[in-house]
Amino acid sequence: MLDAAPLAGRDVRHITADVPAPASTDMSGALNEQVFWLTLANAFLPPKGEAAFAAFRDGLPLDLAELTGEMGLAADAEIASLRMGIARMSEALELLVEYSSLFLQPPVPAPLNLTRYVDGSVNGPCLDALENAYRLAGIAKRDDLRDLPDHIAVQLETLAVLLGEEQPGIDARAFANLCLVGALPRLAAAIAAEAPASPYAALARLAAKAIAGLAEPTDSASERRHRRAQRRADPTLGVWRSCDSCGRPFAREKEIAIMAKALAQVGLPAEHLARCPDCRDAAQGFFRRQIK
Amino acid sequence: MAKWGMVIDLEKCVGCQACTVACGMENTRLPGEHWQDVIFFQEGEYPNTELKWFPRPCMHCENPSCVAVCPVRATYKTEEGQVLVDWERCIGCKYCMIACPYGVRFYTEEKPRYGGPDVKAVFKSGDARSWDPPWRAPQEDWRHGVGVQPHDVVSKCTFCYHRVSKAPKGTADLDPQNPALREFTPACVVTCPTGARFFGDLSNPHSEVNKQIAYKNGVRLLDHLGNKPQVYYLTGEGGSVPAERASKLKV
Structure with missing residues (x-):
């Protein structure tokens, strides 16, 4: 449940472990996506008790089928896998054991702390x-959620909250691209490697498929290369060394210093760095004949 | 393990630039991007001047400046002595071009020097290659700087790595007159009409290159810099790289 409480002049919403299940799916299309992510957030919490198991077995596939249908997300295969996965379980304890073996029991095969898939470790820059x-979104984790803020349930619930706000502190798409876009496909792969028939494998595949819609378009390799080359040649960036012969700037002073140091380390001179490569031949009286 | 080196007899070289053209064809070079060029200069004072020349491929130095400055280890020296560029790693920073005292490296995105149209624009590539030449040599090995290069990398003479690396082990000399070895010999050596070039194993005391260096007093360009080139020039009486040119820094 999201709690609103004034703190330092602004509302701070508290994310809890008890993510509310959607009361009704009879709602506008704009809310469907929000409810979809809240539902998934709930599904990735530990399934404690018979009620959670019953909701997982009976309600979850139906809700997800309806929500993904409204969203236009083709997820029939994932929902069918979810149904098959949960159908082989007869009691709540089985689901809890499956959850524990995948997400809790060391060595954890598929951790739900998603920054591990991005940073390769806990407490990395992605968590920061x-x-x-x-902080930007004004969201805080409630004290009774005993996990790190990169837990999948926290992130998905936060995403749902941001999607429902008119002027969020951070754009929902930007938030998704911090961790979820990169981590969810890897979580799905990790679960599939450990337990491909698990209902959680289907859920993770569904989450990965849905989050792809929020992925920011990345620049193509050629665009990145072009931008990098432009920055490298930008004479307004840094202090440039001008050629002793032609006076044209040809490298930054910092780069020349790095090169001179590297050459000195292997016993090579760096006097020739005073001229640009184009002027060195002419300085020695050399010239080329053009081949036409 | 061989240590490949080249000897260029400047008494035989006529400056025809057949080596330049053969290299361009063999390695699918852009027009004007001559990995192997012939450098001209004038000796003497007017009116007693003389036009001279010498071919200048990459020197494949034992102690290369380019390798020392490369920030990403894209430029490296193989066990057999070639200095190569890994186009998969190269970021196009041009440090190697600035640090190389011999000026034998080329940046892909530079404008053509030969005065003609920009063939990269004429033959645009639809893939990762920087251009799509109407004809190109079949070999392609970006880890060793062979083939049509991608955008934003530095390229250079490879001592025809794609040929030399397939030579039988223990070969002392890659003599283009020997039909069994011709296909493993660098294109410039094969094509030289006057036979001014020799290519062989510098670590083998019985190789022809070592004999030529010893008997004809081979010199290395800008030898005092300490790069220890693996390309030697035989200057003889009328050679075009005089000893002082090879040993005194004028840059």
Whole structure:
């Protein structure tokens, strides 16, 4: 449940472990996506008790089928896998054991702390970025959620909250691209490697498929290369060394210093760095004949 | 393990630039991007001047400046002595071009020097290659700087790595007159009409290159810099790289 409480002049919403299940799916299309992410956030919490198991078995596939249908997301295969996965379980304990073996029991095969898939470790820069995003969004983790703020349920619930706000502190798409876009496909792969028939494998695949819609278009390799080359040649950036012969800037002073140091380390001179490569031949009286 | 080196007899070289053209064809070079060029200069004072020349491929130095400055280890030296560029790693920073005292490296995105149209624009590439030449040599090995290069990298003479690396082990000399070895010999050596070039194993005391260096007093360009080139020039009486040119820094 999201709690609103004034703190330092602004509302701070508290994200809890008890993510509310959607009361009704009879709602406008704009809310469907929000409810979809809240539902998934709920599904990735530990399934404690018979009620959670019953909701997982009976309600979750139906709700997801309806929500993805409204959203226009083709997820029939994932929902069918979810149904098959949960159908082989007869009691709540089985689902809890499955959850524990995948997400809790060391060595954890598929951790739900998603920054591990991005940073390769806990408490990395991605977690810092997430905490900053929570601060910008005015969202805080409630004390009774005993996990790190990069837990999948926290992130998905936050995403749902941001999607429902008219002027969020951080754009929902930007938030998704901090961690979820990169991590969810890897979570799905990790679960599939460990337990491909698990209902959680289907859920993770569905989440990965849905989050792809929020992925920011990345620049193509050629665009990145072009931008990098432009920055490298930008004479307004840094202090440039001008050629002793032609006076044209040809490298930054910092780069020349790095090169001179590298050459000195292997016993090579660096006097020739005073001229640009184009002027060195002429300085020695050399010239080329053009081949036409 | 061989240590490949080249000897260029400047008494035989006529400056015809057949080597330049053969290299361009063999390695699918852009027009004007001559990995192997012939450098001209004038000796003497007017009116007693003389036009001279010498071919200048990459020197494949034992102690290369380019390798020392490369920030991403894209430029490297193989066990057989070639200095190569890994186009998969190269970021196009041009440090190697600035640090190389011999001026034998080329940046892909530079404008053509030969005065003609920009063939990269004429033959645009639809893939990762920087251009799509109407004809190109079949070999392609970006880890060793062979083939049509991608955008934003530095390229250079490879001592025809794609040929030399397939030579039988223990070969002392890659003599283009020997039909069994011709296909493993660098294109410039094969095509030289006057036979001014020799290519062989510098670590083998019985190789022809070592004999030529010893008997004809081979010199290395800008030898005092300490790069220890693996390209030697035989200057003889009328050679075009005089000893002082090879040993005194004028830059």
